Amino acid sequence: MTSSGPHWYLFDYGMVISTAPAPEDWRLLEQATGLRELAAGTSPYWERREDFDAGRLTPAQYWGSVLGRDPVPAEVEALEELDAAQWAHLNPRTLEVLETLHGEGANLALLSNMPEGMSRRYSTESSWAHYFSKLYFSGQMGLVKPDRRIFDRVVAGLGAAPEGIVFIDDNPQNISTARELGFHTVLHRSGTDLPAELAGRGR
Structure with missing residues (x-):
């Protein structure tokens, strides 16, 4: 240069x-949310991920969009822990x-x-x-x-x-x-x- x-x-x-997150990571997140196939690019996990990455959504708003309902604070905390863990490999x-x-x-x-x-x-x-x-x-x-x-x-x-x-x-x-x-x-x-x-x- x-x-x-x-x-x-x-x-x-x-x-x-x-x-990439391991299959076991996605399985744990699916158990916590009650949803299936979250790794798929068309899943609720990815639908508003860019807005979350950009800071346009709070954790509660993002996970609410994934779940399709308002989560309680303990759910948000647990899902944030799982999400951080699966991208930490x-x-x-x-x-x-x-x-x-x-x-x-x-x-x-x-x-x-x-x-x-x-x-x-x-x-x-x-x-x-x-x-x-x-x-x-x-x-x-x-x-x-x-x-x-x-x-x-x-x-x-x-x-x-x-x-x-x-x-x-x-x-x-x-x-x-x-x-x-x-x-x-x-x-x-x-x-x-x-x-x-x-x-x-x-x-």
Whole structure:
């Protein structure tokens, strides 16, 4: 890279640092809600997830939309616990990359579509948050990827030019928007050799 200013690695969380929820996770959530096939993309779990990720719904409103009724506070708390647990499974290969980059003194930031409550939980309780000097979460920002405005805010927050940022994400739409803005990008898949993809970048 030849851009001026600091260089950053900007990581997504879900399906990059974390892995997909396990079948057992979905089963526990289905038991708690009395619903079936919540993992399916057309299920009530996903129907208003973007609004939840964007901070437009409270936990009670979101889980009410999933359940189809008003939940009591204890239900909301239990469902929030299950939801946080199912997205907390970590990808050891990505963690190795983070450990290496952190040890080299690289600038690491995170940008994730994530509800506010989950993001605050992970920020304080997770084993990975300490790798990052900047954490950006959609639920706290009121915007979700791939909205260009969320990338603009991150660029401003990092004090870097877009071409000084390597963005790693599993969603092609997010990657496309970032690339249009000038970011260097890595589309993360299950077989991605992340060390090879990042070799020579971000310096």
